[in-house]
Amino acid sequence: RPRVLSGIQPTADSFHFGNYLGAVRQWVALQEDHDAFYCVVDLHAITVEYDPKVLRARTRRSVAQLLAAGIDPERSTLFVQSQVPEHAQLAWVLGCITGFGEASRMTQFKDKSAKGGADRATVGLFTYPILQAADILIYQADRVPVGEDQRQHLELTRDLAQRFNHRFGKTFRSPEPYIVKETAKIADLQDPTAKMSKSASSPAGIIELLDDPKVSAKKIRSAVTDSGRDVLFDPENKAGVSNLLTIYTALTGRKLSELEDEYAGRGYGDFKKDLAEVVVDFVTPFREKTLAFLDDPAQLDAILAAGAERARAVTAPTLERVYDRLGFVPAS
Ligand code: AQP
Numbered sequence: 001r002p003r004v005l006s007g008i009q010p011t012a013d014s015f016h017f018g019n020y021l022g023a024v025r026q027w028v029a030l031q032e033d034h035d036a037f038y039c040v041v042d043l044h045a046i047t048v049e050y051d052p053k054v055l056r057a058r059t060r061r062s063v064a065q066l067l068a069a070g071i072d073p074e075r076s077t078l079f080v081q082s083q084v085p086e087h088a089q090l091a092w093v094l095g096c097i098t099g100f101g102e103a104s105r106m107t108q109f110k111d112k113s114a115k116g117g118a119d120r121a122t123v124g125l126f127t128y129p130i131l132q133a134a135d136i137l138i139y140q141a142d143r144v145p146v147g148e149d150q151r152q153h154l155e156l157t158r159d160l161a162q163r164f165n166h167r168f169g170k171t172f173r174s175p176e177p178y179i180v181k182e183t184a185k186i187a188d189l190q191d192p193t194a195k196m197s198k199s200a201s202s203p204a205g206i207i208e209l210l211d212d213p214k215v216s217a218k219k220i221r222s223a224v225t226d227s228g229r230d231v232l233f234d235p236e237n238k239a240g241v242s243n244l245l246t247i248y249t250a251l252t253g254r255k256l257s258e259l260e261d262e263y264a265g266r267g268y269g270d271f272k273k274d275l276a277e278v279v280v281d282f283v284t285p286f287r288e289k290t291l292a293f294l295d296d297p298a299q300l301d302a303i304l305a306a307g308a309e310r311a312r313a314v315t316a317p318t319l320e321r322v323y324d325r326l327g328f329v330p331a332s
Contacts, residue, residue, distance in 0.1 A: 003036075004036045005037045005139045006144055006146060007038070007040065008039075010045050010061070012058065012198045014061070015208070016196055016198060016207060016208050017186050018185075018196035018206075020209060021250050022184055023146055030178070034143070038078050039084075039311075040059050040062040042080055044131060046124065047124040047125040061210075063080070064300060067293050068290040077307050079307030080308065081135065084308055090318075090322060091133075094130050094164070097160060098156075107152055109121070109125060133153070133156060136175050137175070140172065140318065142173060147195075149195060151179065157175060168325040171322060189219055191224070192242075206219075213280040216276075217276035220275050223243075229267040229268060232260055252278055
């Protein structure tokens with residue numbers, strides 16, 4: 001079976017619709033016919049300012065949300081990045097074959113460092129994509145389900161795999177991004193030209209899965225549309241309506257054309273009201289399931305311990321091979 005790897009940062013109390021529709025939903029589907037490895041990337045989360053107590057809580061909340069979304073810890077290897085030390089060990093190695101200029105071209109770093117000023121950006125934030133490359137390559141992953149914003153980091157990962165193989169002999173598989181076009185960039189509800197984002201969206205622009213469902217319904221009803229009244233999928237000219245249609249089809253499985261027909265001549269009000277109900281029907285049970293998992297942190301930690309052990313069975317031999325290729329003296 002092909003192998004799949006992906007990760008999510010524990011940098012918020014809740015996943016948002018972009019994380020869920022752009023990535024996590026694919027994780028759940030792919031575990032059916034892939035050898036799946038999914039992790040909560042806490043090492044990545046410390047590249048920006050954070051509070052240790054909050055991080056620990058958010059890490060467990062992330063795991064609970066992944067379970068609530070349908071990740072089955074028997075079928076998928078579900079773990080926390082910091083419990084598998086080979087990620088950080090390989091990141092060092094990859095950092096030594098990455099050009100400084102090459103790393104400087106990563107747009108996520110440019111965007112995030114621009115916000116806080118250059119002096120506040122950490123070296124960890126700069127080398128973030130190299131750690132991400134290590135996350136992927138250490139598992140010899142074939143596919144990496146992510147949103148569109150991660151495409152550039154996946155390109156770097158492929159370049160690093162090829163460079164290492166060229167210089168030290170075939171070691172890594174070159175992974176393919178797995179990006180579902182329709183949901184690859186869920187937009188901010190208030191600024192539909194921008195992506196829905198934890199750090200950049202206003203509270204009204206982002207739907208959090210664990211928010212009070214009534215609040216989420218209200219956000220859908222007040223989402224920015226345009227001055228027309230036709231419910232049509234036209235991302236160029238009707239970015240707001242198209243984003244809402246994307247969310248609607250993704251949550252219900254109904255076709256775009258079917259929805260366009262259903263709302264023809266009825267205006268945006270009815271459409272948004274119905275979508276608000278669809279959203280409430282989705283987030284209500286999701287929230288209940290997540291809270292139930294959070295009620296038993298010992299069980300969550302046990303799932304993570306088992307996941308880390310399974311992960312290390314894969315990562316340790318790969319790192320050993322890498323160290324051998326690099327010319328390190330083996331520890332006996
Ligand atoms: N708006 C989005 N549409 C589709 N996919 C998205 N992803 C994030 N936003 C969207 C995908 O979610 C996965 C997990 O992302 P992450 O852990 O890297 O989260 P993030 O990038 O920190 O999430 P944000 O909201 O985008 O945070 P900021 O604002 O801090 O950058 C990834 O696969 C990502 O593509």
